[in-house]
Amino acid sequence: MGGLTGCGYTDSRTAHRAQLAMIGMKSDEVQSCVGIPDKIKKLNDNVQVFEYVRTINVPSANDSTLFPLQTIVNLTETTLGGAGKTCIADIRLENDTVTDLHYSGDNDEIVGTDGVCSIVARGCIRKPVSSMRHVKAGIFGPVSAFSSPRTPDLSPTATVSTTPATPASSAAPAAAGGGISAAH
Numbered sequence: 001m002g003g004l005t006g007c008g009y010t011d012s013r014t015a016h017r018a019q020l021a022m023i024g025m026k027s028d029e030v031q032s033c034v035g036i037p038d039k040i041k042k043l044n045d046n047v048q049v050f051e052y053v054r055t056i057n058v059p060s061a062n063d064s065t066l067f068p069l070q071t072i073v074n075l076t077e078t079t080l081g082g083a084g085k086t087c088i089a090d091i092r093l094e095n096d097t098v099t100d101l102h103y104s105g106d107n108d109e110i111v112g113t114d115g116v117c118s119i120v121a122r123g124c125i126r127k128p129v130s131s132m133r134h135v136k137a138g139i140f141g142p143v144s145a146f147s148s149p150r151t152p153d154l155s156p157t158a159t160v161s162t163t164p165a166t167p168a169s170s171a172a173p174a175a176a177g178g179g180i181s182a183a184h
Helices: 002-007 009-021 028-034 069-080 115-126 168-175
Strands: 039-042 049-055 087-096 097-104
Touching: 002 097, 009 097, 009 115, 028 049, 028 087, 028 097, 028 115, 049 115, 087 115
Parallel strands: none
Antiparallel strands: 039 049, 049 087, 087 097
């Protein structure tokens, strides 16, 4: 299995394991192991989404006249797919508790899906907090490198808002502003 590590297999399993393990975490715990969100979207009084956008730096190999390594890497990525560099992770919280973790973006590596997204949740997986679920990490565990785990059903209070997401740096002052007023 060591040969698969560099191709994204382990990264994909880490990202998918986090989708199960992080369910039940509190928002302050998420921020302590993932970081401050790039955007916070409040859907209603009980539901918010933390959005994280992370990009990996992929080093390039220099081609020489003797051995065209970068050309081989480019051909492999083009043929097999998996040249992803960007992960968008949306962590849904209901009543300040994680209920879902969803990935999007150009995030696949050569082997597996969502492998780039391991950079978002790696801190939580490496140093779990007490509220995280224990998810078997072995090769026969409930996590696949090739598909996300089943998404939990959403509660009836989960409604969609049409207000724009706020950058995380301005989210706290906006929340302290009070309610919505309407002119009659």
